[in-house]
Amino acid sequence: MTATDLSKAPAANPLTPDREEARRLRAARIDRVAKWVLPALVFVIMIVGWDRLVVWNEIPHYILPSPGKVIETLVKDWAMLFDALLVTLQITLMALAVAVVGGVGLAVLFNQSRFAEMSFYPYAVILQVTPVVSIAPLIFIYVDNRMAGLLLSAWIVAFFPILANTTLGLNSTDHNLRDLFRIYGASRWQRLRYLQLPSALPYFLGGLRIAGGLSLIGAIVAEYVAGTGGIGSGLAFRILEASYRLNAPRMFAALLLIAVTGVVIFAGLSFLSYMLLRKWHESALKRET
Amino acid sequence: MGWAALPTLPMRMSDLIHRQILPLGHRPKLMQLQQVGKVFEGSVTALHDMSLAVHEGDFISLLGPSGCGKSTALRLVAGLSTPTAGRIQWEGGKGAGDLGVVFQEPTLMPWATVAENVFLPFRLRGKSLAAVKGEIDEALSLVGLSGFAGSYPRELSGGMKMRVSIARALVTNPRLILMDEPFAALDEITRHKLNTDLLALRERIGCTVIFVTHSVFESVFLSDRIIVMAARPGRVIEEVTVTAPYPRDEVFRTSPDYAAHCQVASLALRRAMGEAA
Numbered sequence A: 001m002t003a004t005d006l007s008k009a010p011a012a013n014p015l016t017p018d019r020e021e022a023r024r025l026r027a028a029r030i031d032r033v034a035k036w037v038l039p040a041l042v043f044v045i046m047i048v049g050w051d052r053l054v055v056w057n058e059i060p061h062y063i064l065p066s067p068g069k070v071i072e073t074l075v076k077d078w079a080m081l082f083d084a085l086l087v088t089l090q091i092t093l094m095a096l097a098v099a100v101v102g103g104v105g106l107a108v109l110f111n112q113s114r115f116a117e118m119s120f121y122p123y124a125v126i127l128q129v130t131p132v133v134s135i136a137p138l139i140f141i142y143v144d145n146r147m148a149g150l151l152l153s154a155w156i157v158a159f160f161p162i163l164a165n166t167t168l169g170l171n172s173t174d175h176n177l178r179d180l181f182r183i184y185g186a187s188r189w190q191r192l193r194y195l196q197l198p199s200a201l202p203y204f205l206g207g208l209r210i211a212g213g214l215s216l217i218g219a220i221v222a223e224y225v226a227g228t229g230g231i232g233s234g235l236a237f238r239i240l241e242a243s244y245r246l247n248a249p250r251m252f253a254a255l256l257l258i259a260v261t262g263v264v265i266f267a268g269l270s271f272l273s274y275m276l277l278r279k280w281h282e283s284a285l286k287r288e289t
Numbered sequence B: 001m002g003w004a005a006l007p008t009l010p011m012r013m014s015d016l017i018h019r020q021i022l023p024l025g026h027r028p029k030l031m032q033l034q035q036v037g038k039v040f041e042g043s044v045t046a047l048h049d050m051s052l053a054v055h056e057g058d059f060i061s062l063l064g065p066s067g068c069g070k071s072t073a074l075r076l077v078a079g080l081s082t083p084t085a086g087r088i089q090w091e092g093g094k095g096a097g098d099l100g101v102v103f104q105e106p107t108l109m110p111w112a113t114v115a116e117n118v119f120l121p122f123r124l125r126g127k128s129l130a131a132v133k134g135e136i137d138e139a140l141s142l143v144g145l146s147g148f149a150g151s152y153p154r155e156l157s158g159g160m161k162m163r164v165s166i167a168r169a170l171v172t173n174p175r176l177i178l179m180d181e182p183f184a185a186l187d188e189i190t191r192h193k194l195n196t197d198l199l200a201l202r203e204r205i206g207c208t209v210i211f212v213t214h215s216v217f218e219s220v221f222l223s224d225r226i227i228v229m230a231a232r233p234g235r236v237i238e239e240v241t242v243t244a245p246y247p248r249d250e251v252f253r254t255s256p257d258y259a260a261h262c263q264v265a266s267l268a269l270r271r272a273m274g275e276a277a
C-alpha cells in the first residue's frame, strides 16, 4: 500500500466514527438519567411495598405503621418533633465544631512536636476504639452539665477521623516543595501556614464528611444514655419516650427526621468540600469523558 | 509564546536586575566548591573531591550518567545537605534570595495561582504581594506567561508549568540559579523550545546557572562550561569549554560548530563512562 492509499483510507468510510460517537453519547445520556431514576424507582417500590404489606396483612399501627400514617404523625406532632430536631441539631453541630477545632488542633500539635505525638496519640486511638455507649454513662456521672456531657460524648466519636486525616495530610506535602521552602528560609510557622495546611485541606475535608455523620450518631447515642432532664429533649429522647408508649408512628417519624438530617449534613459538607477544592484538587475536577 | 520573540521591555523602570555577562576568563568569582565530598550513611560515596569555581555569568552544565552525584552536588550548593568533606564558599557570604532552584518536576503549589506561586519566595521573606507586583509581572512576561497570572497549575501544559517554575526561580534576582534536569520529562519539541527561550532569557537578565543534564546535546547547546562527571564514586572527570558565542538559536543547533562540540563532549563522557566501567 502506498502513502496516498493510507491517507485516503479513513475518508472512504466517514460514517463509522460518527456512529460510534452517537452510540457513546447515547450510553452517557442513559447513565446520567439512570443515576437519578433508578434510586427513585427503588424508593417508590419500597414505599408501595411497605404500604401494601401493612394493609394486606392488617398490621396494627403500633407494630408497623403505614408510610401514610408516619407522614400523618410527622405533621401532627411537628411542633414537638421540630423542637427535638433543633436540640439534636444543636448538639450535633456544636460537637462537629469542637471536633474540628480539637481534631485539627491535635493534628497540628502532633505534627509540630514528635514528643507530643508519642505521648498522646495512643490515647487518641484508645478513645476512638472504645464504644461511646460504654463511656457515656461514666461521663454523665462526672459531668454535671447535661449539655457539656452530650457534647463531650459526641466529640469523642467525631474528632478522630479529623485528627487522623489531617495528620496524614500534614505529612503528605510534596518533598520538592519542602526543599524549596527550606531554600527560601521559611520558618516553621510559614511552612505550616503556606505548605502543610493547604496540602492537608483535601484530607481534612474527607475527615470532616465522616465526622459530620459521626457527630449525629454521637449526639443520638449520648442522648439515649443521658435520658431526660436538664435542657430540652432531642430526637433520641422522643424515640425512647414514644417506644415506652408503643407509639410506633412517632418513632418512625423521628427516625425519618434523623435520617434526613444525616443526609443533609453529608450533602452540605460535600458541597463545602467541592467549593473549597473545585479550583485545584483532583477530587473536585470535572473530567471530560 | 516564545521569550525570544518578545518585544523589548516596555518603557518603564525594570524591576528585575539585568546584569552584564562578561567573556569567559573575565568574570568575577561568585562561589566555589573546594574538594567537596558527600558520603551517605557512612558507606555510599555520592560525591568525591569535587572542586569547582563558579563565576558571575557562567552557564555551567553538570553532565554525566545517572548516579554520578549531579543532584548531590546541586543539593550541596543549595544548602539542602551538608558536605562530609571540603567546603563551599560564597564570595561576600550567602544571603536569602541568592538562590533560585528549578527541579525536574515543576513543583508548583496546586492550590495557588501562577502569580501566587511566583510570589512564594517573596511571601516567605515577609513581603506583600502589592510591593513586588512589578517583579512578578516582569518574571512572568520574561517566561512568556503574562496572560496566565490568574491560572491554576492544572490548567497549564507541562512546558508552561516549567516556565512558571523558572519565573519563580528568577523573580528574586538570585545570584545563582540551580536547575536539576528541568526539561528531562518534557517532549523533545518542548525541550528545544525551552532551551532556546532559556538562553534568550539569560541574554536579557544575565543570570548565572548551574544546569544538571544527562544529555550531551542539551549541555552543548546551553552552556559555556560543561563539567563531565563519572559514577561510583561520583566525581568530576574533566571540563569542556564551549567557545561558540551567544546568542545561540536554532541555527546554532544545526551548525558544524555545534556538531563538533557535541563530539568533544561525547568523547569526554565516553571516557568518563569507560573509567567507571
Ligand SMILES: Nc1ncnc2c1ncn2[C@@H]1O[C@H](COP(=O)(O)OP(=O)(O)O)[C@@H](O)[C@H]1O
Residues within 6 Å of the ligand: B040, B041, B044, B045, B046, B047, B064, B065, B066, B067, B068, B069, B070, B071, B072, B073, B234
Ligand atoms: N539520600 C541518599 N541516601 C543514600 N544514598 C544516596 C542519597 N542520595 C543519593 N544517593 C546515592 O548517591 C549517588 C549519587 O546520586 P545522585 O546525586 O542523585 O546522582 P545523579 O543525580 O547524578 O543521578 C547514587 O549512587 C545514589 O544512590
Ligand SMILES: [Mg+2]
Residues within 6 Å of the ligand: B070, B071, B072
Ligand atoms: Mg539526579
